[in-house]
Amino acid sequence: MASDFRQSSTRVRCSECPLRVKSHFRAFSGEELDFVSNFKRGELNTDAGATVLVEGANSAHLYTVLEGWGFRYKILEDGRRQILNYVVPGDMVGLQGAVMAEMQHSVEALTPMVLCMFERSRLFSLFERHAGLAYDLTWLAAREESILDEHLLSIGRRTALERAAYLLAFLHERGRLAGLLDDDRRYVPVTQAHVADTLGLSVVHTNKTLKRLSDRGMIRWLDRGCDILDVRALCEVANWQPDETRQRPFI
Amino acid sequence: MASDFRQSSTRVRCSECPLRVKSHFRAFSGEELDFVSNFKRGELNTDAGATVLVEGANSAHLYTVLEGWGFRYKILEDGRRQILNYVVPGDMVGLQGAVMAEMQHSVEALTPMVLCMFERSRLFSLFERHAGLAYDLTWLAAREESILDEHLLSIGRRTALERAAYLLAFLHERGRLAGLLDDDRRYVPVTQAHVADTLGLSVVHTNKTLKRLSDRGMIRWLDRGCDILDVRALCEVANWQPDETRQRPFI
DNA sequence: CGACAGGTTGAGCGTCTTCAACGACCGTGG
DNA sequence: CCACGGTCGTTGAAGACGCTCAACCTGTCG
Known part of the structure; x- marks a missing residue:
């Protein structure tokens, strides 16, 4: 099987999130941590090569990457493929699908991946209740944009x-x-x-x-x-x- | 002169914003309109060919386009230029610079432009006070991202x-x-x-x-x-x- | 008037593509 | 057990696509 959902009994608690301890990431306040713990609804576990999200889908979820490498891509009808960017732990995937109507690109795993799953329908409450987290989301989107800018320059x-x-x-x-x-x-x-x-x-x-x-x-x-x-x-x-x-x- | 700032006596009021009447844009609530009116701090008026924002700058402002065409671009040291995207009325420019440290690209006017100026330092209060507007900002960022994705596929x-x-x-x-x-x-x-x-x-x-x-x-x-x-x-x-x-x- | 920006066209060349073949590796199944 | 197909990487040859160079034309502006 390409992927499975871990039971909540075995999954990582946000308070013990392996990423949070890394100095590179900013710290949460207690309230924020509570909210995110509650926001999290599951964990997605994929093999290398698995498709995490597909273009055109109207996924009910968005994710943050906890472990592994992946990439985002688009394909033309005749099969020509363009890889848009890579995803690593700490990145969000599926935000586009959550904010707009549907996904405009697909996401595939390069290695086995672990992703933290959130419910799209509850995204707006994040904006209402935690301005700091909402700001962070915008920060992430702006950074993705600047990466894409550099890729465009490159290609x-x-x-x-x-x-x-x-x-x-x-x-x-x-x-x-x-x-x-x-x-x-x-x-x-x-x-x-x-x-x-x-x-x-x-x-x-x-x-x-x-x-x-x-x-x-x-x-x-x-x-x-x-x-x-x-x-x-x-x-x-x-x-x-x-x-x-x-x-x-x-x- | 390449650009000038209109005095507040002559500038457009948000409540009479020429864009807001277009059916394509979503309506504001009264509160939101009040906030945005207050958020707005001036109007920037440029000639065709004027540089609106430059890469590397630490601009104190961000803008929404009210009139005219413009484009975002990056250049390599030897002068090779890549146009990243175009901006039209309704688009935000400078969000990257506002959220991250500094601008990673420049913006130039194709036609005379009118831009609505906001203060970067007050951006966070938008997140704190108006979740709906914050969500809109993220929506705009996500849409820009999906445009860049398509451009990448194209090039x-x-x-x-x-x-x-x-x-x-x-x-x-x-x-x-x-x-x-x-x-x-x-x-x-x-x-x-x-x-x-x-x-x-x-x-x-x-x-x-x-x-x-x-x-x-x-x-x-x-x-x-x-x-x-x-x-x-x-x-x-x-x-x-x-x-x-x-x-x-x-x- | 000359200078400059923008557009157009031809010629020659180089980067990158397609086609083709081959070797190494790996998992599957006869 | 080995044959087989599939993926991944490698290399050579031929040709297409896009680049550079160069010249010239138009209109605009000081």
Whole structure:
């Protein structure tokens, strides 16, 4: 089975949320924690490769990622696929579907994932009762927007090599901030097909471009993923710098 | 001078806001109107070509567009420019800068524009006092996100002709909903350089691509802009449909 | 009048695509 | 047990799509 719902007896309590302890995320007040605990209605557990949300669906839920890597994408009728962004622990998925009519994109798991499930119908009460959390939600949306802006710049105006370097540096940064990567764990779980569909290139040319980065010692391609060996060099090739935000909100 | 601030004696009152009467925008409650009237701190009036906001700035303001066309963009160090999206009446600009540290993109006017100015420092009180407006803000952010998703799909996976057709159909739709276009006014005020920088193409190739659309009778290129003659045909070429939302929020 | 922005067109070239074939690996089933 | 198909990665060859360079035209503005 591609996914299952954990019983509430086994699921993680918000007060013991493994993400909350990470210094990167902002702290909740007691009241906020109570509200969120109550807002949470379940936990979704998926295999790698599972589809979490599909375009066009009118899902009753939205989620925050607790564990694992995933990605958002759209496809054209003839099968051409574009990966829009990646999701890591702390990210919300399904907000678009919750606020607007229906999902305009799909979400798929790259690794096994754990997601915290909320009920869409109760979203408005979050706005009414906790301005701070509502503000955080807007913060998250604004950050997603600025990431998409950078991706657009990348696909539209960077060369294939620059694009690839940017993407890998970007994924490293996101993974690092989410606690998925550090000095010992530098493995990003994407296939070359994922990279190609993110960069707007063919798989063949992506392969040749990645090889150039490998030859320069910036990455090492493994099975279904790669180690990021030299982020700084990648940033230099891409002419990109991650912006350093101290703390981020998290719902 | 590129821009000036109107004195409060001459500026539009929120209760008489020219946008509010359009059926496309949702109605405010009396309380909300009072709050917004108070939230508004001035009006910005720009010439065509004026820079409204610049990347890296720490602007104290955010704006809603009242009149005119504009666009958001980013540039790389060597001058390569990518247009991210267009802004029309009803759109917010500067929210990113208000929520996060600083602006990650610039905004420029395509035509003379009128913008309604708000103070960034008072944004949080909007969240505290008017959940409905806060929700609207998130709605706007989510919609911007879904537009950027579609643009990414377009630049990444559509051919030059499809991309051009998509962009023009998209601009027509946005202009129409904002009341800038109708059956008699079908003129979109962008140069071919703007189109090129939106599509991620060179100006030369953009010119040749637009000519193909002209030859097929879908558009007619004029001076610094074009008439959209057959939106349906453009949508067909692009394999794209605008999603029909009845009403949208507006702050 | 000259300078400049915007648009148009042709020629040549390079990046990236498609097609094709092949090797490695893995799980499944005969 | 091995054969088989499927996914993933790799490489070469040919050709298309889009880029750069270059020239020229138009209209506008100081």
